[in-house]
Amino acid sequence: MDIGTWEDVRHIERLVSQGCLVDVLRDAQPGWFSPRKWNFWHYRLGLAHRPEDIPPLPVRRVHGS
Numbered sequence: 001m002d003i004g005t006w007e008d009v010r011h012i013e014r015l016v017s018q019g020c021l022v023d024v025l026r027d028a029q030p031g032w033f034s035p036r037k038w039n040f041w042h043y044r045l046g047l048a049h050r051p052e053d054i055p056p057l058p059v060r061r062v063h064g065s
Contacts, residue, residue, distance in 0.1 A: 002037045009044075021045055030060040
């Protein structure tokens with residue numbers, strides 16, 4: 001969902017249910033999405049209507065030793 005063309009987006013939407021795509025976003029791990037695609041999919045799937053509706057992008061955290 002992070003790479004590909006517009007045709008790829010349309011193809012995955014035909015193959016996979018919207019609910020499945022929503023689950024992928026909700027369970028996303030750090031590094032799975034670029035900020036651009038994170039925002040795109042939240043709008044595309046109707047999870048966001050304004051910028052403040054988009055949750056923060058998952059990030060990796062390094063714990064101190």
